[in-house]
Amino acid sequence: xxxxxxTNAINGSGGLERVLSxxxxxxxxxxxxxxxxxxxxxxxxxxxxDFSQRIFLHDIRVTGNPISYVKNYxxxxxxxxxxxxxxxxxxCDDGLKAFFLPTIFGTKIPILYExxxxxxxxxxxxxxxxxxxxxxxKIKTMDLLAGNxxxxxxxxxxxxxxxxxxxxxxxxxxxxxxxxxxxTLLNKKVIAVGKQSYQKGxxxxxxxxxxxxQKHPDWQLEIFGKFDASQQLETLSxxxxxxxxxxxxxxxxxxxxxxxxSAIYVMSSRFExxxxxxxxxxxxxxxxxxxxxxxxxxxxxxxxxxxFLVENGNTTVLAEKxxxxxxxxxxxxxxxxxxxxxxxxxxxxxxxxQWDELFKQVMS
Numbered sequence: 001x002x003x004x005x006x007t008n009a010i011n012g013s014g015g016l017e018r019v020l021s022x023x024x025x026x027x028x029x030x031x032x033x034x035x036x037x038x039x040x041x042x043x044x045x046x047x048x049x050d051f052s053q054r055i056f057l058h059d060i061r062v063t064g065n066p067i068s069y070v071k072n073y074x075x076x077x078x079x080x081x082x083x084x085x086x087x088x089x090x091x092c093d094d095g096l097k098a099f100f101l102p103t104i105f106g107t108k109i110p111i112l113y114e115x116x117x118x119x120x121x122x123x124x125x126x127x128x129x130x131x132x133x134x135x136x137x138k139i140k141t142m143d144l145l146a147g148n149x150x151x152x153x154x155x156x157x158x159x160x161x162x163x164x165x166x167x168x169x170x171x172x173x174x175x176x177x178x179x180x181x182x183x184t185l186l187n188k189k190v191i192a193v194g195k196q197s198y199q200k201g202x203x204x205x206x207x208x209x210x211x212x213x214q215k216h217p218d219w220q221l222e223i224f225g226k227f228d229a230s231q232q233l234e235t236l237s238x239x240x241x242x243x244x245x246x247x248x249x250x251x252x253x254x255x256x257x258x259x260x261x262s263a264i265y266v267m268s269s270r271f272e273x274x275x276x277x278x279x280x281x282x283x284x285x286x287x288x289x290x291x292x293x294x295x296x297x298x299x300x301x302x303x304x305x306x307x308f309l310v311e312n313g314n315t316t317v318l319a320e321k322x323x324x325x326x327x328x329x330x331x332x333x334x335x336x337x338x339x340x341x342x343x344x345x346x347x348x349x350x351x352x353x354q355w356d357e358l359f360k361q362v363m364s
Contacts, residue, residue, distance in 0.1 A: 182285030211319035287335035
């Protein structure tokens, strides 16, 4: 079976790129699918994650004014479809333009959509009335067009609250790794992974860490993710007087070593689509403390068993749960062991079987 994935880029260090690399490589190498990926204005050099050598990569260049951009975008996709002749098209683009593809190309070829983020990303931190109106119009348009896809895939049961169309199906993200070893959880380190952005809520995390630092000044917080100077996180850490215990690092491909070197994982996101870093940390035997944000953490973490869920935005309780795990080594180790077992449901062989069944279903 021949698959064509349509996405914006595959050379970044984000969760979508990581997930896509795992899935398409498994499909090509383990299930013998003929896999093609079409990107937009994106070179294929210096890929952050590894993609199977059996995958065929395509790219279209789109420039100019909005009319020219749309024209080139549509014609580029059409030309690629005619060249590849896919049996199924899978769209991995959280932008508005992707929602128009079934309308433009019809559904003679099954078109599946993967949603990797919450609708909240459209609103973000847009405080102006005009931007808020535009964001809500975009969301309304997405709602109207989502039902045109053959299947609309979301990542967790809680994601279905955002999408009411009848073609919704749940398929979680697969684990990128499951090491035999697990963290000792004895190193005095708390880890967070993800790009610096409003979504990831590191400003909230630093406020929580201020409270943790007062009780446990010998513990360190390590944050791995693409830098964004506009977030002013280093400035905030200095203002809070915690700069000696907070460390910022660029993304790493070998992040497993850093998970294994840590004792607790913390997620401070305002919203998510899944929370890939949670299952990565759990695979390494780390208990997780996370805001119960929309959507993902509550579908991954079993509260008080393999981690803690905290009311979204309650920085004081987040600090309390971190301090609890810091102070109680036995609890930390017990929860970490439970996390490593519970996360097995996300192993690729379990998740990719669901994709294999879906592709065969839509083809029949």
